[in-house]
Amino acid sequence: MIKSFERYARIAWTPFFLSILLVITWVAVELNGDIFYQNEAEKLFLRLMIVIGLQIFSGNSGVLSFGQVGFMAVGAYMSALLTIPLEIKKFTFLSMPGFMKSWVFPAHLNEWNGTTGTLAGAGFAIVFAAVFGIPIVRLIGVAAGIGTIAILVAMNVFIQQTSSITRGTSTQIGVPQTTTLGSTVVWLVIAIVIAYAFRQSRLGLRLRASRENERAAKSVGVNIAKERYLAFVLSGFICGLGGALYAHYFISFSYLDFYFDLTFITIAMLVVGGMGSVSGGVIGAYFLTFIYVAFQRLEVNGLFDSKAPSGTADLVLALALLLTLIYRPKGITGGKEIPFPTDWSFRWVGRLLRGEIRPKAHSLSEGLKVLGLDRLNSKDKGQS
Helix, strand or coil, rough: CCHHHHHHHHHHHHHHHHHHHHHHHHHHHHHHHHHHHHHHHHHHHHHHHHHHHHHHHHHHHHCCCCCCHHHHHHHHHHHHCCCCCCHHHHHCCCCCCHHHHHHHCCCCCCHHHHHHHHHHHHHHHHHHHHHHHHHHCCCHHHHHHHHHHHHHHHHHHHHHCHHHHHHCCCCCCCCCCCCCHHHHHHHHHHHHHHHHHHHHHHHHHHHHHHHHHHHHHHCCCHHHHHHHHHHHHHHHHHHHHHHHHHHHHHECCHCCCCCCCHHHHHHHHHHHHCCHHHHHHHHHHHHHHHHHHHHHHHHCCCCEECCCCCCHHHHHHHHHHHHHHCCCCCCCCCCCCCCCHCCCHHHHHHHHHHCCCCCCCCCCCHHHHHHHCHHHHHHHHHHC
16 A cells, blocks of 8 residues: 555656645745736746646657747637627727627626636637647658747737737737736646646657657557647647736737747746756746846846846846756756655765766867767868
8 A cells, every 4th residue: 555655646746846836936926025026926937837838749749849839829819809898899899800799799708717718718729729730740850840930920920910809019908817826826737737647648658759769659550640739739728828827917918928039938948947857847947037037136136236237137048048058958857857755866965075976077089079070070080
């Protein structure tokens, strides 16, 4: 019975640990009471929602997607349309097409503190992900990356050009504020459980097998396109959920909120933490957010009567990203989940203090090999 309990405890450990981390962050920010840190915490949680969505697809399939923020935009705009009060819709969407006006105007999905509107936005994101996923999952390498960029650009252009539905380049207004830090944490815990369960399932295992070796995966009967498609749709749902929560927290937003800036920072968070694990996504998001907010405060408040130059936070963030990728190419976690407490080992600390662990000195040939210049060097020798 003890072994059975330990087995289930090991299975639940990672989502439990990550959930506790989120709850501690939420409680600490609420007790602090500073509106700045509350907004930064909400941004962290919402970005983390996108990172989790990216991990489900890109982390398991190995196909880097730049289009998931597009599904976040779908969730935000559709959830807003279905929850904005009728009085506001009448003067902000005067030219909305009749086939949409007939069901958008009467809709007022604010039941259970906006839960129905949030789920509706995520539901529309699933539909878009299901449509776009059909061609995307059949592409590989650079072609797949370009295809996902096309999704992001197409979604952005659509929002700009359909002012009768999305208000175009104008700011979306009138969205009821139903999202709180607490509700975001609850949805984020659900997203982490879904992502971890998918990773540990047969679907996730087959998808990771195709990431490591497509030919070998096909030889044992793995339908790569099908596995990628299911992950892509599930990822779209999580991103749409994040978009709906975003809309109902900040209550006013525009097309610029869901474009390249958010895309690149969320991808950087996943890569820095470790694409192969859910824990990596969470740790990467916390790591980059902590660095950016700390140096941003240094720019504003200063230290010892001196303020850092404007742009310091962005520069330090770029350096942290670069150094992490140099010294931890697979991310901070190395693509692994948080180990069970009984598996933790700190023997390396004692070895480091005793001087038993020393930096390994590389020869010139090894250094060239690491940089990928060994072939160029041998080629030059042959010519001489």
